[in-house]
Amino acid sequence: PSRADFIAVDLGASSGRVLLGGFDGERWALRELHRFPNEPVRLAGSLHWNVLTLWAEVQRALAAYARERRAPVMGIGVDTWGVDFGLLDRRDHLLGVPYHYRDARTDGQMERVWTTLPKATLYARTGLQFMQINTLYQLCSMRGDPQLEVAETLLMMPDLFHFWLSGEKRGEYTVASTSQLLDARTRTWAPDLLSALGLPSHLLPPLVPPGTVLGTLRASVAAETRLPAATPVIAPAAHDTASAVAATAGLDEGAFISSGTWSLVGAEVPEPVLSARALERDFTNEGGVGGTIRLLKNVAGLWLLEACKRQWEREGAALSWPALLEAAVAAPPFRSFVNPGAETFLSPDGMPEAIRAFCRRSGQPEPGSVGEIVRCCLESLALKYRTVLDDLEALTGRRFRVVRIVGGGSQNALLNQFTADACARPVVAGPVEATALGNLTVQAVACGLLPDLEAGRKAVAASAELRTFEPKHTDAWEAALARFKSLSGTSP
Numbered sequence: 158p159s160r161a162d163f164i165a166v167d168l169g170a171s172s173g174r175v176l177l178g179g180f181d182g183e184r185w186a187l188r189e190l191h192r193f194p195n196e197p198v199r200l201a202g203s204l205h206w207n208v209l210t211l212w213a214e215v216q217r218a219l220a221a222y223a224r225e226r227r228a229p230v231m232g233i234g235v236d237t238w239g240v241d242f243g244l245l246d247r248r249d250h251l252l253g254v255p256y257h258y259r260d261a262r263t264d265g266q267m268e269r270v271w272t273t274l275p276k277a278t279l280y281a282r283t284g285l286q287f288m289q290i291n292t293l294y295q296l297c298s299m300r301g302d303p304q305l306e307v308a309e310t311l312l313m314m315p316d317l318f319h320f321w322l323s324g325e326k327r328g329e330y331t332v333a334s335t336s337q338l339l340d341a342r343t344r345t346w347a348p349d350l351l352s353a354l355g356l357p358s359h360l361l362p363p364l365v366p367p368g369t370v371l372g373t374l375r376a377s378v379a380a381e382t383r384l385p386a387a388t389p390v391i392a393p394a395a396h397d398t399a400s401a402v403a404a405t406a407g408l409d410e411g412a413f414i415s416s417g418t419w420s421l422v423g424a425e426v427p428e429p430v431l432s433a434r435a436l437e438r439d440f441t442n443e444g445g446v447g448g449t450i451r452l453l454k455n456v457a458g459l460w461l462l463e464a465c466k467r468q469w470e471r472e473g474a475a476l477s478w479p480a481l482l483e484a485a486v487a488a489p490p491f492r493s494f495v496n497p498g499a500e501t502f503l504s505p506d507g508m509p510e511a512i513r514a515f516c517r518r519s520g521q522p523e524p525g526s527v528g529e530i531v532r533c534c535l536e537s538l539a540l541k542y543r544t545v546l547d548d549l550e551a552l553t554g555r556r557f558r559v560v561r562i563v564g565g566g567s568q569n570a571l572l573n574q575f576t577a578d579a580c581a582r583p584v585v586a587g588p589v590e591a592t593a594l595g596n597l598t599v600q601a602v603a604c605g606l607l608p609d610l611e612a613g614r615k616a617v618a619a620s621a622e623l624r625t626f627e628p629k630h631t632d633a634w635e636a637a638l639a640r641f642k643s644l645s646g647t648s649p
């Protein structure tokens with residue numbers, strides 16, 4: 158059968174990847190064309206995206222593909238995490254070096270904003286979880302910055318890459334929805350929020366829905382990569398989480414966890430949930446594909462362990478993920494818990510010490526060994542997932558029979574098992590490549606190769622290997638849950 162090729166560029170927290178997706182009408186065959194580090198760079202005390210390196214790597218991957226290509230590429234689409242952006246001047250030149258959301262400049266900004274725009278007002282309008290990393294607070298931290306005075310256009314990071322690829326300046330809806338600058342109900346920009354804060358409100362580009370053909374490659378990119386200039390650039394669901402959930406089947410009876418550096422724990426709903434309870438539980442309403450909303454909670458996921466692992470490596474201990482998980486299995490269960498979402502874990506100097514300090518402060522035994530720390534993090538995550546799931550059921554009035562874990566973190570069998578145990582229901586894990594598959598699916602729908610998202614989700618399910626984890630030891634986990642909830646600083 159004939160095969161259609163699409164390219165997904167996925168800029169994630171541990172690496173950037175360029176993937177080739179071949180679709181034969183029923184299944185996807187995925188091939189990684191190129192993988193490269195995507196590490197923020199500390200420059201004069203601030204934390205930045207390494208945009209030029211990333212752009213060079215993307216072009217390199219496209220050029221390598223152009224050399225071996227047999228069939229034309231039907232689309233190229235980029236996804237990244239949310240909230241970060243670049244600013245262009247009136248000649249469309251990038252101003253400065255885009256910041257990474259873990260930069261400390263947003264410390265204290267939420268509280269400043271709330272004096273002008275109260276929390277309840279902001280929530281009723283945007284429906285977004287309050288996180289200091291949101292674009293709104295990043296912009297606020299730039300008040301008085303000369304870059305803002307000359308900026309003409311704000312592009313979220315995937316939009317910036319689409320602009321560099323195609324020359325088209327558009328704001329893709331799903332990634333725009335992470336900014337806290339979007340009206341959750343009308344699904345259009347809310348520039349008046351910026352004006353109310355004394356910030357320029359003319360920066361926001363025209364919005365397009367996921368699955369919009371933006372244009373074709375710029376002549377300069379075609380020349381550099383030797384891909385045909387007619388190659389389409391298609392906006393996928395440019396927010397990585399929106400792409401991952403677009404690739405997740407079975408959401409009528411299942412909750413999802415998009416698991417990676419962050420864990421996004423939620424459900425797909427038709428309309429935003431902006432109730433007082435949703436505000437109190439600090440849930441987010443992010444825009445999805447086909448008019449769906451992701452009602453979810455953003456939980457600091459494997460970030461805690463990734464940061465520990467990096468620290469241990471700096472100290473000379475090279476520990477693989479399997480070794481870390483084995484150490485956790487050997488450590489005693491249910492000793493101490495942390496709230497993975499506590500502010501102290503956003504960007505600490507030393508993660509293992511931050512974890513010990515949390516346990517100390519909350520009167521629990523300090524995890525000492527590597528195994529104890531890993532176990533503490535994984536158990537805490539699973540318990541946090543359970544509390545979010547309970548809230549989710551209360552908010553939606555639905556009962557979720559299964560939990561579907563997708564993304565890179567779904568390879569973590571121990572966390573999958575703990576999640577099944579803590580949530581007292583089966584976990585179905587996979588696809589690991591949900592984000593890339595979702596990116597490709599939306600492109601294929603845009604080209605008419607798939608009739609709609611539902612058909613796309615079926616094709617993904619047919620292409621991926623899924624594993625089921627049945628709940629065990631649920632009584633012991635219920636007891637642990639009660640202890641977890643009584644810890645101060647674990648709610649909401």
Ligand code: LFR
Nearest residue numbers: 238239240397398419421455
């Ligand atoms: C996951 C993610 C989350 C977002 C966080 C920061 O990669 O996109 O959905 O809240 O990163 O942007």
